[in-house]
Amino acid sequence: MELYLIRHGIAEERQPGIKDEQRSLTKEGRQKTEKVAQRIKKLGLQFDLILTSPLVRARQTAEILIAAGLSSQLEESLHLAPDRQIYSWLAEWLEPKNYSQNTQLALVGHEPPLSNWAEILLWGEVKASLVLKKAGMIGIKLPETGSVLGRSQMFWLTPPKYLL
Amino acid sequence: MELYLIRHGIAEERQPGIKDEQRSLTKEGRQKTEKVAQRIKKLGLQFDLILTSPLVRARQTAEILIAAGLSSQLEESLHLAPDRQIYSWLAEWLEPKNYSQNTQLALVGHEPPLSNWAEILLWGEVKASLVLKKAGMIGIKLPETGSVLGRSQMFWLTPPKYLL
Numbered sequence: 001m002e003l004y005l006i007r008h009g010i011a012e013e014r015q016p017g018i019k020d021e022q023r024s025l026t027k028e029g030r031q032k033t034e035k036v037a038q039r040i041k042k043l044g045l046q047f048d049l050i051l052t053s054p055l056v057r058a059r060q061t062a063e064i065l066i067a068a069g070l071s072s073q074l075e076e077s078l079h080l081a082p083d084r085q086i087y088s089w090l091a092e093w094l095e096p097k098n099y100s101q102n103t104q105l106a107l108v109g110h111e112p113p114l115s116n117w118a119e120i121l122l123w124g125e126v127k128a129s130l131v132l133k134k135a136g137m138i139g140i141k142l143p144e145t146g147s148v149l150g151r152s153q154m155f156w157l158t159p160p161k162y163l164l
Numbered sequence: 165m166e167l168y169l170i171r172h173g174i175a176e177e178r179q180p181g182i183k184d185e186q187r188s189l190t191k192e193g194r195q196k197t198e199k200v201a202q203r204i205k206k207l208g209l210q211f212d213l214i215l216t217s218p219l220v221r222a223r224q225t226a227e228i229l230i231a232a233g234l235s236s237q238l239e240e241s242l243h244l245a246p247d248r249q250i251y252s253w254l255a256e257w258l259e260p261k262n263y264s265q266n267t268q269l270a271l272v273g274h275e276p277p278l279s280n281w282a283e284i285l286l287w288g289e290v291k292a293s294l295v296l297k298k299a300g301m302i303g304i305k306l307p308e309t310g311s312v313l314g315r316s317q318m319f320w321l322t323p324p325k326y327l328l
Contacts (some may be wrong), residue, residue, distance in 0.1 A: 043326055122293040129286040131305070131319040141295070155295040157321040162207055 001099055001142045003121075003152075004047065004106040005114040006065070009033035009135040009160075011057035021055045032160055033061055033135045037068035039163045040137075045104070047071040051093070052108040053080035061135070062108040071106065080109040086117045094148050101144060114138065124150025133159040165263055167285075167316075168211065168270040169278040169302040170229070173197035173324075175221035185219045196324055197225055197299045201232035203327040204301075209268070211235040215257070216272040217244035225299070226272040235270065244273040250281045258312050265308060278302065288314025297323040 010029030014020060025033065047070055052062035054076045066074050079089035093105065107114070115130040118138050132138060139156030142148045174193030178184060189197065211234055216226035218240045230238050243253035257269065271278070279294040282302050296302060303320030306312045 123287055123291050127287050127314070129317050131317050133319075150291070153293050153295050154321060155297075155323060156326065157318060158326070159319060162320065162322070 001094070001101060001103045001105065003094075003140045003142060004045075004104065005118055005132070005138040005140070006061065006106055006108045007111055007114055007132050007134050007136055008053075008055075008057040008061040008108060009036075009064075011134075023055075023057050025057055025060045029057075029134065030060070030064070032164070033064045034068070036135050036137075036160045036163045037065050037070060041068045041070055045070060047073075047104050047106040048099075049073040049075065049103075050106045050108060051075050051077050051080060053082070053110060054078060055081065055110070058108045058110065065106065065108070080107055080113075082110040082113060084113060086113075086120050090148070094142060118154065120150070121148055121152040122150070122154055130157060131159070132157070133161075135160040165258075165265060165267045165269070165306045167258075167304045167306060168209075168268065169282055169296070169304070170225065170270055170272045171275055171278055171296050171298050171300055172217075172219075172221040172225040172272060173200075173228075173299040175298075187219075187221050189221055189224045193221075193298070194224070194228070196328070197228045198232070200299050200301075200324045200327045201229050201234060205232045205234055209234060211237075211268050211270040212263075213237040213239065213267075214270045214272060215239050215241050215244060217246070217274060218242060219245065219274070222272050222274065229270065229272070244271055244277075246274040246277060248277060250277075250284050254312070258306060282318065284314070285312055285316040286314070286318055294321060295323070296321070297325075299324040 009025045012023045050062050050071045052058050115132045116126045119126050136159045141153045143151045173189045176187045214226050214235045216222050279296045280290045283290050300323045305317045307315045
């Protein structure tokens, strides 16, 4: 099973009068995310399911991935909000009995949780050693059996600029 | 300072009569490596120096990078041979006084040393959690001050298929 962690695109700055969860992608953020989506579609990626944080900037990013044909399934989950821990979703989503071996699951969310989660999957702990840019992505292969914590492998980490 | 770890392209299989260090890139290995080199040149990469393992398959890979215009400086070093440790070159090459802050250094070598070295720079220890394919690359940003061990950050890890 492969897990793709995708950070939302460039969004409006924080400002009085706009709730954090309501911040939208900027025009540039939307365009760059669309280009990334088209490029990874061209590279042959296809997700069985895209799960997204319910925050507007993540939701909009996920919708761009759907519009590019990267998946036909989109679900929102509070587990992907910025303040959540990996342990809130790990058991549910990565339980082998819930997915076939070759499932490709995409999670659209925020920093630092996404790169922290990647480190927990790879090394079992957080060291803040991975740089995940907006509209960038991480690809992780989960082990076929046993715990995924500290036993998964990373095969891809890219900033959007290398996908444009 | 940025460090790019680049694995040699697809080489001839091990066989009686050919020494391991003499194995050459196959035709496919050469072509794929040329495409990768052209793509990363197009992405704007430029190395101040390419250091390569003296083994033929690594040397040929480095020469393809040079031919694509990615650097004008190429040096061979036994430190990059398959049986070497990071500690044999770290002090010499990553010593801040030897390089300006914005140096981009490429090391062409072998697995598993390259991904092991990346893990030591990122987390201080080896967990075999990074998948570095032939003709794939890793991009690491070193801290501006202090030890690089366990304190560097990875911003790029890519298999060649996402660069073709």
